Amino acid sequence: MTRRQVIKLGWLIGLLVIIIAVVTIRRLGAPIGNNKPVQSQPIKIGVSQTPLSSPLIVAKSLGLFKLQGLNVELVPCNGGVACVNDLFNHHVEYATASESVVMFRSFHRDDFAIVTSFVSSDNDVKLLAFAHNGAEHISDLVGKKIGVIKASASEFYLDSVLIASGLNTDEVTKIYYPPERLDQALINHSVDAISVWEPWGYKIKMGVDKEVTNLGLAGIYDLSFNLIAMKDDTKHRQAQDLAILEALRAANLWIDQHPDKAQQVIASKLGLEQRQLDWSWQDYSFRLSLGNSILTNLELQARWAMDNKLVSGMMPDYRNFLDSHALKQLIRLEQGEVVK
16 A cells, blocks of 8 residues: 555544544434533532443433533442432532432422433342352241341332232341342341342452342333432523433433443443443333333322321322422423423
8 A cells, every 4th residue: 555545544534533532422413513612610519339320320421411501520329329319408409319319308308300211121129149049039038137128129129029929028027238238248247148239249240259140020020310409509500401311311312322431431430340230230221201101100109108107297298209300301402492
C-alpha cells in the first residue's frame, strides 16, 4: 500500500468514526451542537450499589446528565433503605429504592413520591441456602432460621414464597440483618437460608466452595427500582425532573443497544466481575414507567404488611405517592408535542 493510500485510508477511518459518534448521540436523543450550559450546583442522587442502578451509572458515565445541563453527583449507599434515609435527612435530592421501601415508609410519612421507575426484575431477589445442609425444597426450611432485611423487598419476597408454597410465615424464624452482613450470616451458619437481592447472591455463590441452591420462585415478585424525591420540592424541580428523565431514557436506550458495553461500564463502576453481571443481566428490563403495575405492587405489599402487623394505621392512597408529571411531559415530547 502506498503512502497516499495509507493517508486516504486513515482519513476514511476518521470520517467513519465521526459519523458513528454523531449517529450514536442522535439515537441517544442528545442534542448536537446545542448542549445546555451545565449548572454549577451539584444535584446529589443517592444510588444503591447494585446493577439495578445501571441507568443512573450509565447516564453519568456517558455524560448524558451534562448534555441536559445537569451537574449530577451520584452518592453511593448500601441498599434502598439507606438511600431513602439520606433523602429524608436532606443529604441527597433524589434516592433509588424498591417499591417495598416506599410502601413501608408510607405508613410513617407522606412527603415523598416516586418520580419514575427505571428498571424492573422478576428474579433479582433470591432465597439461598447451602445444599449440603439438606435444603433442597422450601419445605426443608420449616423450623429454620432465615436471614432477611427488615421492612424491605427481602422480607416481602420470603413471605410470598412461603405462602405460595403452602407454608405459614410463622413456620420459620426471621433473623434481621443489614444487606452487607447477610452473606456472612449464611456462611457462618448463623442462619440456614437468606432472602437477599443481587449482587449478594452472586457473591455468596462465588465466595464459597459449597453448592448454593435457590429455593425461591422466579416471577412471584416483580421488583421495580425507582427514583424518589421529596414532595415539597416538586414545583422547583419540574424542569430538573424532566431533564433527569431525558438522560435516563437515553441511558436505557444505550443499554438496550449496547448490552456488552453497558455491562463493562457497570462492572468497572461497581467493582464487579463481568461474569457476575452475566449471572443476572438477562433478568433486567430497563425502561421508564410509572403506572398501574407499581400501584398494584404497593397496595399488595401494604396489605401483606398490615396483615402481618409489620405496620400500623390505615392503607395509604398510593396514587399520592406517584409523581408522574415529568414522565408525562417526556412522553408528550417523544410524541412531538410542544411542552410548556
